[in-house]
Amino acid sequence: MSGTEKTAFKRVLLKISGEALMGDQSYGLHPPTVERIAREVKSVHDMGVEICMVIGGGNVFRGLQGSAQGMERTTADYMGMLATVMNALAMQSALEGLGVFTRVISAIRMDEVAEPYIRRRAVRHLEKKRVCIFAAGTGNPYFTTDTAATLRANEMACEAIFKGTKVDGVYDKDPVKYPDAKRYDEVSYDEVLQKHLGVMDASAIALARDNNLPIIVFSLDEPGGFRGILAGEGTYTRVGG
Template sequence: METARPAFERVLLKLSGEALMGDMDYGIDPVYIRRLAGEVKAISDIGVEVAMVIGGGNIFRGAGLAEAGMDRVTGDHMGMLATVINCLSMQDALENLGAYCRVMSALPINAVCEDYIRRRAVRHLEKGRIVLFAAGTGNPFFTTDSAASLRAVEVGADVMIKGTKVDGIYDKDPMKFDDAVKYETVSFDEAVQKRLGVMDTTAIVMCRENNLPVKVFNMNNSGDLMRLIMGENIGTTVKAN
């Protein structure tokens, strides 16, 4: 009997920085990050080429700092550095499980990780290494969602997978409204017009213009990432009309 094959060959997994907090109020929960690393390694072990982008909201968020009076460019650079911290923590968790992993930063920080070079990133993926893209795009005013969509397009990912705290996209916040309705699929244009909060508009347009589908699922549901990779109907798919 033929073994089931993954539905995707190369993926980019986007996680918020808050995802690393687990049940904590701040920072990185070592137990939670080990579980996440285990799920990521599991899909890598079956031959899927995995790239990752992790936000920095568990440490600093540039926009939030700007609202509090800090210079926006300075705040965004601090947020970018927070993503480097998160990527290094994920690299450590993955390597402790025996995975091969590289952190590549859009800001040159040669003492702790590699510079982002597209061709080198693709080569790492081809060799089966998990690649973590840190420091966003390297530019202020761009979110890590935008960085994730950019890197996914640059390395030729089949899909961008966004891990969240809910099991897909709803017409309103399911945490606040019991009658919230979940979408199975939604178009990029609908996501923008209805302001569904999938990603910022820049990221959505990047995916739309490059025909890169996005899958949104609950990273807290253990095993859902593998099921999604194997082609099960998990979460919500955002795609062209």
């Protein structure tokens, strides 16, 4: 029912890690997995929801890891930003293959493959029901894609950040390792920071808290999970807001 269903939010930002695109591989992109996630995005887009995306680059290169191995941190971070551009282009290709108009918008200028980030232009794309994929983080080293996602969500006046993970919410400890891990239905920004719950990094959580932007943590591996939550169903944790 395109654009007619009642949804909890009208404009959201979906944040996923680069690792989410790997499938069962240990590195790189797994095209069937990219297409599966694109179908999830399309199902929400078909509800009339305006969608931005930020995708990490950890499946190709992680700046912190490179830095830990002796590479100069700034250089390593820029390499990580370029990795996010590759992931964004892959997602754009998958979405457009499904008939969803998409724009990749990069914080680092590379006009042959992506638009430069201009806030008003990006907002206009959303109003025209195009999916905007924000690439290259904030364009600055020392900032993660979590922080970039929170920044862009605020700039775009999104009503929530949807953080797609491998588990169906925020737990007090790793549910894969500890069967007695407790899942939170709701948790405050301060609790996330104090208990080091690992939802997003501290800068991102603080920026969300300062702007009262809720973060919805859900499982990206659950078919229909993204769409279900927007329709008022499913299992997730709401952080703040």
